[in-house]
Amino acid sequence: MKINRYVDISTIDREAKKDYIDRHSPFIHCGDKATAGEKFKVTVKMGDEYPHPDDFDHYIAWVQLWNGEMMLAQTTFPPGTLGNQAGHVEVDFHIVPKKNMKLTAMSFCTKHGLWQSEEVVVEVG
Ligand SMILES: [Fe+2]
Secondary structure (H helix, E strand, O other): OOEEEOOOHHHOOOHHHHHHHHHHOEEEEOOOEEOOOOOEEEEEEEOOOOOEOOEOOEOEEEEEEEEOOEEEEEEEOOOOOOOOOOEOOEEEEEEOOOOOEEEEEEEEEOOOEEEEOOOEEEEEO
């Protein structure tokens, strides 16, 4: 399956394309430092500026969190999580890191496929 990778939408002129990219992109929100062996919260939120539909035939079906090539966590959503209104699907993962991480998130839209976030580096001490 093709992986769509995040592109900084400030570099894109067309409003419709900015909307398309932003609403399908997972964004990782977490601290840049963590303590080895202790629980660390990583929030993944879909879209930054533009909401994604939550329709029965078009919704965000899952979100995954990866460290390099290892999947750390995954959650799935049925349609209706956001009350069938456009919005930002959001999930908190609590992981226990051992050493430095390079986090990425993947998400899947039932109409528009697979999307990957930018990488976030977390220093683990
Ligand atoms: Fe979509």
